[in-house]
Amino acid sequence: MAFNLAINNDIAVITFDDGKVNAVGFTLIEQFNNALDEAEKNAKAVVLHGGEGKFCGGFDLSVMKSGDKEKQHELVSKGADLIVRLYSFPLPVIVAAEGHSIAMGAIMLMASDLRIGKDADTKYGLNETAIGMVLPPFGMELAKARLANTSQTEALLFSRIYQGNEAVKAGFLDAAVPQEKVLATAMRYAEQLKMLPSQAFAASKLQLRKETLEKMKG
Structure with a gap:
């Protein structure tokens, strides 16, 4: 897997690309945690990019x-x-999701602060029910906090998969743009969010998400 951390102008860009679907395994989780350790010390915002x-x-x-x-x-x-860490991370976390974000991928979206995705032909959603699984409590509590109330039944019980602006309406994304603009849009937001006072941002995030974090950990 090509995993890379680059910190420039106070923005840590974490790129992970295994050439396939970027499956989350033990190695990737360790690499993420190491990169987040570095970002927490030396950056003011984080961008997660799954590659082209x-x-x-x-x-x-x-x-x-x-x-x-x-x-x-x-x-x-x-x-x-890892998801609990992302959801409570003291820096702004922005996602650039140019491609499919399913199951754990969708949970990573929900754990991030701002999510930029592709405007068409890309799948975002939770397919656990459809494949005979039950979403783990940490994912369920996160989904209840981040997804639109009107979309929770179809997203969590019916395993509906969304694309583009439908994913925005459901709450998996904050914006859907052409693929060639996904990373640039995420970087533009990172430039803005890195200017927020870091201590106030971190404290406000924990206060806002305290109840959900406690349920996710429980």
Whole structure:
């Protein structure tokens, strides 16, 4: 996997691209945490970019379909910790999602502060019910906090997958733009958000999300 952290002008750009669907496995989670450690020390905003034409297709299926219950539980637990960290991260977190963001990928969107996606032909959503799974509590509580009330039944129970402005209306994205403008738009927002007083931003985020974070951890 090509994983890269670049910090310029106080913006940390974390790019992860495995050439496929950017499945979330143990290695990627470790790389994310290391990059977030560095960003917290040396940046004022973070941009997550899944590479050209992609974002994240969910947990690593080689683990989730392996039959090894211990490994599966460990991966989901570490993934939950990462999501809690992103949702409570003291810096603004902006996503540039040029491609499909399904399951854990959609949860990563909901854990971020501002989400820029593609305006067409790209899937955003939670497919757990459709594949016979129940969304873990950390994902369910996050979805209840971030998705529009009018979209929660179809998104969480019916596994509806959204595209473009439908994903904005549902609450998975904040803006949908042409693919060639996704990263540039995210960077433009990062330039604005990095100017916010850091201590006030971090404290306000924790105050705003305290109840949801407690439920996610529980």
